[in-house]
Amino acid sequence: MKMKKENIAEIARQAEELLSPFCTCRGLVLHGISHLRRVAILSGRLSKAVGEDVESAVVMGFLHDSARKNDGNDIEHAHDSAILARELIERFFPHLDVDRICDAIEGHADGEVTKDPLTACLWDADRLELKRIGRTIDTELLSTKVAKRLARRRQHGLKVSEEVLQSRKPEGFLLVPQPGEGV
Template identity: 35%
Template structure:
């Protein structure tokens, strides 16, 4: 995480909890480094477009936390949303509106959708901007927001993902 100070989230406690229960390879394509990059992209865009930084930050570390495998696992988003409901009040606070956005973002993030509230779209874009980690360059037509579709954003995200990919293969 690029910023551990957040009075609404016990980030160290939350990450430790999620890491302890994570079923896949922590250094793999859906592990902590991916969560950190999603958080980086999401917070950057949210500060520009007015999406909820809080929801985007929570989405980043929760959306893939309940995966059973590295592949399709169509229900992992729904499981992530259910997990979030068990953690609110312990590791973070959130209003009912924020929880609704987080649920929608988690549930729909792997279904390829483009339409939704701005915060949900920003969450989905933050995740899709990190496709370079599996060798796929993000394409503007599969991104929701103006901020994500900007060529400079895609170029920077691609470079960030590729640096990780090259390091992870070294």
């Protein structure tokens, strides 16, 4: 099924609607459907910035943790997700480069960088998501210049927010927006 190319959020919505019933990660807190959605959208935005196919990046982002069974150390999740992704892409998206996408999914948890721009979109999007659980993003593990810039902006935003929160009295906490959150 070729998706309409309106915008990245719409492509992600269509991918989620079509693919989420097949995902074993439904119900997970850290690696559930909302994580897949965020990685899909960010992967799509990165793909646009580096001149890669947006639909491929969004579908890949949505499927990268699709076969995860738990939020812990699921060491086979990348391999299992690549197998599930292959089945779903061949069924619903035969026009996409299934080998390239599945190779990217298979390697996304290995802690490496890549020169392949489409693969980089997924790996960088997933690593940029680490901020949501309070982890520092190691820019040396990002493959694209645009992701490195985003990481620096997000880290700066986190530091600013922590300083503001620490300077407030407990009754005066404010939610401080994070610069760069809207990629």
